[in-house]
Amino acid sequence: MNIPIYLDNNATTPMDPRVLEAMIPYFTTKFGNAASRNHPFGWVAEEGVDYAREQVAKLIGASEKEIIFTSGATESDNLAIKGVFEMYKEKGNHIITTVTEHKAVLDACKHVEKMGGRVTYLPVKEDGLLDLAVLEAAMTPETILVSVMYGNNEIGVIQPIKEISAIAHKYGALFMTDAVQAVGKIPVDVNRDGIDLLALSAHKFYGPKGVGALYVRRKGPRVKVTAQMDGGGHERGMRSGTLNVPGIVGLGKAAELCGLEMESEAKRLSALRDKLQNALTVLEESYVNGNVEHRLPHVANISFKYVEGEGLMMAMKDLAVSSGSACTSASLEPSYVLKSLGLSDDLAHSSIRFGLGRFTTEEEVDYAIEVTKTAVTNLRNMSPLWEMFKEGIDLDSIEWAEH
């Protein structure tokens, strides 16, 4: 089997060799438990963790005391949402989020509902952006938390985080953001953006899998979350469990590298992404999903109308990409994100997410353009719907027979 070209960097990224190099000693010689206070093995591990805490904090403009290490963003999202609900439920029981959030947020919110909370799932506009007036209208005196993602994992749309946090604060609520796809790709600053809690994950920015962090604000206001993992009282009592020292060191190194390289990398990737997008939207009846101005630099999600989804994925086997179709998702549903923008099931099926990354080359992008163009053109040549469309028949007005 040919190894396909990897253009699925929103799902995960390959680890940077420099990150691996930083981690290795913490598996072998520096193997201590960071909580062992009475011998140098523990101190050395703790030093590694402390340094990583600074590196992560620096990337998001936080102080190191505000970083809680976790097993990844799914845990961070759960800790933030359930933890805030439990901590502040005397104050109010209402949480606001959006329909395009990651399942880690949506399902944590469903859990809160089972615990007696009330959650409002706001719609988004056709371009994927949240309407600020709609948010403001949903705020109530009982609202304790607004949770809106920074950049969307499927379409890359960047929400107006500063404006959203200002509205949350105006009504006395905390603001949390799942910034998994944004951190390390675009400048994120918890103070500039008014963020009280933020989830991030190492494997989305060239670090190891299974490690992440939750930023929890300490000043103005001091935010608290109820621990979801009880035990030895690690991480200021908010997340017990022996720290994954090599993973945390890797997370720190990955954060540092992104801080150094993000600006030039964002320019390089957005130029490559635009090249890909421009070449593919030359094809008739192809549409870019989501707002193209407020978008992560490395993502393009494109729908090809009158192309059958399964066929498209089959014909693109040389590219590792994601699609909006049911067969590439664990839930067996077409993308709820694309559907919430108003796309039909059919169009969601024939949508492809291209996610470029640090190791993507121009040659790979050129190849991806060729493969996709050929696949779309060939499938359309075989498609009776395409033929009808070309003959000028209005397909939306046809009433298809039910079987």
Ligand SMILES: Cc1ncc(COP(=O)(O)O)c(C=O)c1O
């Ligand atoms: C927006 C978003 N939130 C949360 C997650 C979950 O992160 P993790 O894989 O670290 O649990 C992902 C990754 O799929 C994501 O894209």
Ligand code: FES
């Ligand atoms: S493309 Fe596989 S279910 Fe639609």
